[in-house]
Amino acid sequence: MKKIGKLLLVCAVLLHGVAFGQNATLTASCSKTTVGLNEPFRITFTTNTRKGTITPPSFDKFIVVSGPYQSSQTQIINGRMSSQRSIAYEIVAQEEGVFTLPPAKMKVSGQELESNRLKITVKAGAKRNNRAERKAKESFNVRILASKKSVYVGEPIVLKFRATLFDPVRDLSIIQAPNFENVLQQQLEFKQESTREVVGNKMATVLDFDKRLILPNKPGTLGGQELKISGQVQVPTGRRDFFNMPLTKFVPQVATAKIPAVKIKPLPEGAPEDFQGGVGELKLVREISRKEVSGSESITIKLRVEGAGNFNTLEVPELIQPEGFDVYDPKYNENIRYSERGIRGYKEYEYLLVPQYRGSFIVPEMQWSYFNTRTERYETISIAADTLNVENPALSGVQENSDLEGAVKREVKTIDDDIRYLQDHRFEAEGKSNLYPWTLALLVLAGLLWLWQFAPERRQGQKVNWKKSQLKIVQKAFDAQEEQRYGTMLNALEFALVKKGIHLEQVRLEALENVYDTPTANRILRLIEHCNMAQYAPIAASENVHHLTEFEEVWEQI
Incomplete structure (x- = not known):
């Protein structure tokens, strides 16, 4: 056995030397x-x-159809x-001519190898000697269909590949x-469907295999490009199997199709001054969560553009802010869908308003203009003014004849009827007191208390349940409707989070998921956000019960 093992080792070394001792080529x-x-x-x-x-x-001047195959x-x-x-x-030429393909390269043991160059001649009328290749050429063709022949800037077109x-x-x-300039191009998701039809006295399958949404941003003419589509x-093969059935194979084939010309028209002249580029069939909506508030409540205003249009470049107008409120930076929301009907959905800004004064305040009228592609004209949407009433007695009212353009004047309230004047002379103590002994005693007491915290726990059997105590503190605060x-x-x-090693300023979903499951982590983040x-914004009384219940459920899992 030892002799056989040595013989195999010698053979392996010799074979290795033969394999790698030869000159590497490419x-x-x-x-x-x-x-x-x-x-x-x-x-x-x-x-x-x-x-x-x-x-x-x-592969300049060529297009890679498929590969690499190793x-x-x-x-x-x-x-x-x-x-x-x-x-x-597998490659295909883009134009006629004689082309030299550069060498491939490879680095082996510090040495760089280069292959030979290839000279390839491309002719439009080159004959196909292979019968299978001639048949493949006639096996399929492709057309590109445009949904419209002319559109305005910002109006979508759908290209269908059939x-x-x-x-x-x-x-x-x-x-x-x-490859279009100044054009948004989006591939559409759809279910491929095929039909059987007679084409040129032959039965054929007609298949729509791709759809693209095109949104032009500049006037001109779109189209005329020739695209290449590959298929197997x-x-x-001309041979038959054991059962005398004909054998077949799949060969690559490339077809060409030209994009039909589509005229991109500029928008008409005479656009309104407030026109900001919106094109399509659009609406401007302003939603106000409540128009009358009492107590410590806030107001939410949503300003939304919805419908079908050029949402890729469309901007939502800003809210004209009412006086008498603190308006926080808006939250942006959108829901945009691409389909054969164009680009549909909405974009909106959500504003949070916190009242600062008592009284009635006006949300000013708004106007917004866009170009309607159905009527082919500019249209202006007007939103009437709304009145917001704030009846919180804890807030100051607004003095009459005040337009709130500058700093709003608050009511001057009398704190105490007994106050008549303020003394302006210096106050002098009638006698002097010696504070040194008291100061020394307080310092000694503070030192003893500081040392006491390092003393061993005397009653280890009566361990305080911190979760219950913290829960009771929160419940008591909500029952009493405390301001804080x-x-x-x-x-x-x-x-609770510090006990788990997570500081509040470091709270992220990833950090929470290392300790809790994902639903619990999300609930903790929502509670912290509330x-x-x-x-900054007072919460309505009706929401207190919901938030406290949410806290109690999360507290059990924390």
């Missing part, structure tokens, strides 16, 4: 040196070493081992996407 080859326009052919790069990575050249093999013949690796691409298949075809794909066509009840809740949450918001 060669390039192609299936055809003369090809026709849109005729796929294969470029292969081969090396005889298992080391290094083959870097293909830049293969490797190892052979042992008469005790000699050889290996071979290859990488291949293939007519006379033979089985798979893996249809656009290998050269439309099933063709017979949400601050008390925030302090309790911070106390507590912070309550410090």
